[in-house]
Amino acid sequence: MRKVTLLIACFALLWVACKKEESTVAVVPDETDPGLLAVKRTLVHLDYNYAPNLPNYLITAGLQPVAIDNAKAALGRVLFYDKSLSRDGRISCASCHEPTRAFSDLMGFSMGVGNQRLERQSMPLANTANFAAHYRALDANGAPPLLWDSRTTSIAEVSRFAITNPHEMGMTLSEWMERIRAKDYYAYLWKKAFGHSTPTEAEALQALGEFVGAISAAGSPFDAAMERHAGNPQFTVTVDSIRVFYYGPIVIPTTRVVPPAGFTLSEFRGMRLFTNHCSSCHSPIRPFQTVFEACNGLSTEYKDQGKGLRTGKAQDNGVFKAASLRNVMLTPPFMHDGRFKTLREVIDFYSTGIQPHPNLHPLLRNADGSPKRFNFSDQDKEDLVSFLKMLTDFRPGGDVRFSDPFRR
Ligand code: HEC
Ligand code: HEC
Known part of the structure; x- marks a missing residue:
């Protein structure tokens, strides 16, 4: 039955294509196309500009803003x-x-x-894609390292791990593809994204990468404040002027200080502490980040050796990816094993708890090697x-482009 419908659909398409040749009239979506009807029945509106x-x-x-193919991102x-x-x-x-x-997740x-x-905490997805400029130090191809142990730079590969991991989605890739091919809404979406209706595995993974790569987090109060100063088009903006503003003078006057527009006094003092002690490993402005993975001394002996588990090298034990901390208010618990429930606990740890791993x-x-x-x-x-808190962009959670497209 499905085959017959498909055949009819194919003939209909061919016919429409030939008609177009003759008449050069623009093709309007055929409202009786069973694929389109399935999409409308199952899914909400999908046509957006997905680019960050x-x-x-x-x-x-x-x-560098990532170029996004909207039809692939929608799929x-x-x-x-x-x-x-x-x-x-x-x-x-x-x-x-x-x-x-x-x-x-929580x-x-x-x-x-x-x-x-699973054995590790989920990771937030934002600015995951090819931000070539800030990762060039690490990878010649310009892609960011992914996963807690920097195992790969490809979102498609992470997706493949997730789909086939018996503890995550528990599928084989061929079963996964079979289920995709069996769904009438995918035939239509595939046609829009790839120009044909026979899904392949590489295309499916590419489409997932396109969507994940579109998710960004550059609308935080911190970004708004930075844009107001360094981003002001009336100034000649250079990397240096941004650097100077962000890192600023090292000495914080303890007497009355007027924070720059966009910052409360507490936020401004917090930024100074952060740029002095944390931002080499966690810069929200990625070109200024210099360390992308490290052992931060959570304990003297790790249960999960992180990168060391993958490489088998002693010098990689306890080494994990250092995140940008964008959206950090939304991502507790913290660390690869979620050991800290609140940011306050994290800061208490850095204040007095770093271990001599x-x-x-x-x-x-310190200079003598002690923590x-x-x-x-x-x-x-x-x-x-x-x-x-300023580094958190609360918009993507409410952004319709990134929301669940299935009708309930
Ligand atoms: C059962 C939970 C689970 C599911 C389902 C899952 N993930 Fe993940 N995801 C994780 C965990 C846990 C990590 C970190 C794993 C690690 O480092 O070993 C992660 C990491 C990632 C990362 C790396 C982010 C970074 O900044 O390094 C990406 C990208 C990602 N997942 C995408 C996906 C995609 C796409 C899917 C669906 C095909 C998916 N995940 C399904 C739990 C999950
Ligand atoms: C030498 C690099 C380095 C420095 C400096 C550093 N960190 Fe980290 N940070 C890391 C690494 C690596 C992780 C992940 C560790 C893990 O999960 O095992 C981490 C994790 C975190 C996390 C949890 C992120 C999450 O999503 O789970 C927070 C929050 C954090 N650091 C805040 C800070 C603060 C605040 C400072 C300054 C006081 C700081 N860090 C200094 C390397 C660093």
Whole structure:
């Protein structure tokens, strides 16, 4: 029956195509196309411009906006939310990458098919894609390292891990493709994205990458404040002027200080502490980040060795990806194992709790090699949290382009 419908659809298409040749009249979507009807029945409106909107100051600082193919991103969005593509029909990418949680989840260890716990905390998805400029130091191809152990630079490969991991979606790739090919809405979406209706695995993974790559987080209060100063088109904006504003004078006057427009006093003091002690590993402005993975001394002996588990090298033990901390308010619990529930706990750890692990990064050691003790005051801790709050962009969670497209 399906084959017959397909045949009819093919003939109809051919006929429309020939008609077009003759008459050069623009083809309007055929409202009786069964694929289109299936899309309308199953899914909400999908046609958007999915490309991220980068503030000027970030472009000046060397970030490159990613080019997004809208039809592929729309298809990727459907794949991302489609629970029927998992072993038990209950898990999609979005189960562990929830839009309201900056595309991470609240679990310490994420939960996959059959309620199985993973061994690591989910990671937020934003600015995941090819921000060539700031990652060039690490990878000649300009792609960012992905996963807690920097295992790959390809979103398609991460997707493949997630689909086939028995604890995540628990499928084989051929089963996954079979289910995609069996859904009438995919035939239509494929035609729009790839010009034909016979889905291939490489295309499916590419579409997922296109969608994930479109998710950005550049609309935080911090970005708004930066745009107001360094991004002001009336000034000649250079990377240096942004650097000077962001890193600013090292000495913070303790007497009355007037914070620059866009910052409260507490946020401004927090930014100063952050740029002095944290931003080499966590810069929200990626070209200024210099360290992308490190051991930050959570303990002297790690249960999960991170990069060391993958490479088998002792010098990689306890080494994990250092995130940009954009959207950090939405992504508790913290660290690869979700050991800290609040930002305050994280800051208490950096203040007095860094452990003397043999691989502890030099930036977190004193000259004699012992772990640093920042000994932040209560005010310092409050200021750091105020600044970290500024890095959160609450929009993508409510952005219709990145929301669940399935009708309920
Ligand atoms: C069962 C939960 C789960 C599901 C389902 C899942 N993920 Fe993940 N995702 C994770 C976890 C956990 C990590 C970190 C894993 C690690 O580092 O070992 C992660 C990491 C990632 C990263 C790396 C982010 C970064 O900044 O390094 C990307 C990209 C990603 N997932 C995309 C996807 C896509 C696309 C899908 C669907 C095909 C998906 N995930 C399905 C739990 C999940
Ligand atoms: C030498 C590099 C380095 C420095 C300096 C550093 N960190 Fe980290 N940070 C890391 C690494 C690596 C991780 C991930 C560790 C893990 O999960 O095992 C991390 C994790 C975090 C996380 C959790 C992120 C998440 O999504 O789970 C927060 C929050 C954080 N750091 C804040 C800070 C603050 C605040 C400072 C300054 C006081 C700071 N860091 C200094 C390397 C660093």
